[in-house]
Amino acid sequence: MMKNVGVIIELDNGRVKESNWGMITLARQKNTKLFAFVINAAPGKLKPALELFGITNIVDICFAKDWENNPAKNPAVWAKVLINVIKEYHIDAVFGLSTAMGKDLMPRMAALIEAPLIMDCFSVDLENNLAKTSQYSGKTIATIKLTGDVLLFGVRPNCVEPVEAQVSSEILKFEGTHIHSKGLKVIKAGDTDKSSKINLAEADVIVAGGRGMKNAENFTLLFLCAQKLKAALGASRVAVDSGWVPYSMQVGQTGEKVSPIVYIACGISGSVQHFAGMKTSGMVIAVNMDENAAIMSTCDYYAVADALKIIPELTKLL
Amino acid sequence: MQIYICVKHVPDSAAHITILDKNRIEENVNFLLNPYDEHAITESIKIKDKYPGSEVIAVCLGKQDAEKTLRSAMAMGADRSILIASDALHDSIATARILKAAIEQDGNPGLIFTGKESIDSEGMQTQFRIGALFDFPVATNVVRLDIEADAVIVDTQMSGGIANTYEMTLPCVIGAGRGLNTPGYPTFPDVVKSKKKPVKKIALTDLLVETAHSSTNIIALEPLTQTRTPEEITGNAKEIALKIVNILKEEAKVI
Numbered sequence: 001m002m003k004n005v006g007v008i009i010e011l012d013n014g015r016v017k018e019s020n021w022g023m024i025t026l027a028r029q030k031n032t033k034l035f036a037f038v039i040n041a042a043p044g045k046l047k048p049a050l051e052l053f054g055i056t057n058i059v060d061i062c063f064a065k066d067w068e069n070n071p072a073k074n075p076a077v078w079a080k081v082l083i084n085v086i087k088e089y090h091i092d093a094v095f096g097l098s099t100a101m102g103k104d105l106m107p108r109m110a111a112l113i114e115a116p117l118i119m120d121c122f123s124v125d126l127e128n129n130l131a132k133t134s135q136y137s138g139k140t141i142a143t144i145k146l147t148g149d150v151l152l153f154g155v156r157p158n159c160v161e162p163v164e165a166q167v168s169s170e171i172l173k174f175e176g177t178h179i180h181s182k183g184l185k186v187i188k189a190g191d192t193d194k195s196s197k198i199n200l201a202e203a204d205v206i207v208a209g210g211r212g213m214k215n216a217e218n219f220t221l222l223f224l225c226a227q228k229l230k231a232a233l234g235a236s237r238v239a240v241d242s243g244w245v246p247y248s249m250q251v252g253q254t255g256e257k258v259s260p261i262v263y264i265a266c267g268i269s270g271s272v273q274h275f276a277g278m279k280t281s282g283m284v285i286a287v288n289m290d291e292n293a294a295i296m297s298t299c300d301y302y303a304v305a306d307a308l309k310i311i312p313e314l315t316k317l318l
Numbered sequence: 319m320q321i322y323i324c325v326k327h328v329p330d331s332a333a334h335i336t337i338l339d340k341n342r343i344e345e346n347v348n349f350l351l352n353p354y355d356e357h358a359i360t361e362s363i364k365i366k367d368k369y370p371g372s373e374v375i376a377v378c379l380g381k382q383d384a385e386k387t388l389r390s391a392m393a394m395g396a397d398r399s400i401l402i403a404s405d406a407l408h409d410s411i412a413t414a415r416i417l418k419a420a421i422e423q424d425g426n427p428g429l430i431f432t433g434k435e436s437i438d439s440e441g442m443q444t445q446f447r448i449g450a451l452f453d454f455p456v457a458t459n460v461v462r463l464d465i466e467a468d469a470v471i472v473d474t475q476m477s478g479g480i481a482n483t484y485e486m487t488l489p490c491v492i493g494a495g496r497g498l499n500t501p502g503y504p505t506f507p508d509v510v511k512s513k514k515k516p517v518k519k520i521a522l523t524d525l526l527v528e529t530a531h532s533s534t535n536i537i538a539l540e541p542l543t544q545t546r547t548p549e550e551i552t553g554n555a556k557e558i559a560l561k562i563v564n565i566l567k568e569e570a571k572v573i
């Protein structure tokens with residue numbers, strides 16, 4: 001039987017974020033019809049790109065700018081509207097990115113209709129209603145069976161290689177956006193769209209530093225290197241707890257979970273908890289003075305060397 | 319005000335996980351209080367200090383052994399606790415229904431805390447489900463909280479160090495994030511005192527929770543095996559840097 005599958009498109013400056021394409025590729029399975037949920041954007045502009053990846057229906061969801069309590073940014077309002085979209089188009093499964101935005105939106109949707117949801121999954125089988133995600137600090141992979149009328153999947157960014165599948169699409173205008181949120185008001189929504197920083201969870205390359213960086217100043221070395229590589233900057237908990245870098249840069253079990261194409265770990269020992277956050281990286285390169293550090297036996301390339309010497313050399317070459 | 323904190327008894331993050339019967343883990347490892355819940359408890363105690371007369375109650379759905387986690391919560395300052403003892407594994411849909419029933423049976427929540435996620439199942443959703451069942455507003459990954467007479471203002475951590483600021487009416491549900499505060503370690507007298515604090519034990523069957531029509535069930539659990547074969551990059555600093563650049567160019571194709 002044909003399934004209607006919705007994908008929540010995450011935007012960046014009015015453009016579709018790169019990480020959506022892998023998610024759409026994952027959602028596009030046998031006997032599926034793909035609906036893109038496009039919120040507060042000009043759908044016409046996005047149409048060619050969405051068609052290239054197999055979207056046949058673009059649902060245009062626009063919030064009035066002057067509506068009270070800034071609903072254009074209110075995740076509780078978004079969740080309610082998206083549930084109405086799901087009902088209107090008889091959607092069987094919804095995919096979204098397991099990003100900060102997705103983590104504030106998808107569980108709200110699931111809770112409203114008591115639908116099953118798996119966050120941070122990296123594999124989905126819509127024929128058998130199965131999803132795979134990591135559990136126990138990334139030490140195990142769980143295969144989970146979802147049972148319910150509508151199934152929700154929060155997809156780990158970068159976990160699926162995007163594959164094109166050209167189709168043509170139609171734009172459907174969804175009108176029912178005048179919904180109130182009882183209880184939750186947005187005072188200020190940090191404009192992620194305008195931030196020039198490369199987002200850790202979605203970066204292709206991450207350069208990360210740990211205790212071995214020794215102080216906050218040395219993180220500038222990493223920052224310069226990351227800039228040249230167009231990479232995001234990451235850190236171990238020790239670097240965060242020492243006050244060298246903000247918590248938002250922490251990778252690991254109690255930080256961000258990332259799967260970049262390349263993860264370069266500098267002065268990081270590779271604790272179980274750090275690994276929990278970067279295990280699914282494509283390639284891991286470690287620079288560490290201690291050849292017996294755990295990371296040296298769980299990476300693809302390692303150099304037994306002083307990161308403070310290697311990084312500036314690397315920056316010069318980029 | 320009654321402040322309820324939903325806490326979870328989870329395997330130590332450093333524990334070696336062994337898989338049994340395809341979808342369970344060997345539970346013969348050290349279990350402790352979920353780390354994010356420590357922030358929830360610490361924040362509740364701060365609120366109690368500001369509003370004397372408030373009561374902080376830790377609630378846990380877990381096996382009998384979870385009493386240990388509740389004792390930790392009480393050593394950190396919770397006044398009393400509730401244990402809904404059950405050996406079964408419950409998904410977040412069932413867990414939220416059970417916690418809601420237990421809280422409702424016990425009192426009148428002014429605030430409900432959870433951690434932003436548990437480090438075992440990493441589901442990130444129980445807080446929202448509890449909120450929906452009570453019809454309370456919810457914020458997750460909260461890193462700052464200001465409480466006023468009938469509202470709370472929270473900052474929630476978004477990506478790239480950016481925060482959103484929400485105002486919520488009370489009662490509401492807060493998923494504590496790591497930036498919220500710095501939990502202190504309980505002192506020896508705190509631990510001694512916690513042993514005398516009451517733990518109310520309720521049988522799951524007494525809560526008369528109806529089974530939801532939807533669910534998530536773990537059908538298989540496999541260890542994540544390491545497939546990398548490390549290769550050493552040698553040379554002086556310049557040579558190593560050059561080799562890394564080549565790897566990034568030729569193999570990873572990121573530059």
Ligand SMILES: Cc1cc2nc3c(=O)[nH]c(=O)nc-3n(C[C@H](O)[C@H](O)[C@H](O)COP(=O)(O)OP(=O)(O)OC[C@H]3O[C@@H](n4cnc5c(N)ncnc54)[C@H](O)[C@@H]3O)c2cc1C
Pocket residue numbers: 209210211212213235236237238239250251252253254255256266267268269270271272273274277287288289290293305306307308331353
């Ligand atoms: C519940 C819990 C949750 C946690 N969550 C996280 C988490 O999310 N993320 C996280 O990272 N940690 C987390 N931790 C902490 C974790 O256990 C480790 O303490 C931490 O990851 C270690 O950080 P590190 O590798 O920077 O430091 P260390 O383990 O001290 O390692 C430093 C490394 O740097 C090397 N070094 C020193 N100088 C140099 C140099 N000049 N050049 C090259 N190498 C050098 C050393 O050889 C060493 O291997 C958590 C812990 C607990 C208990």
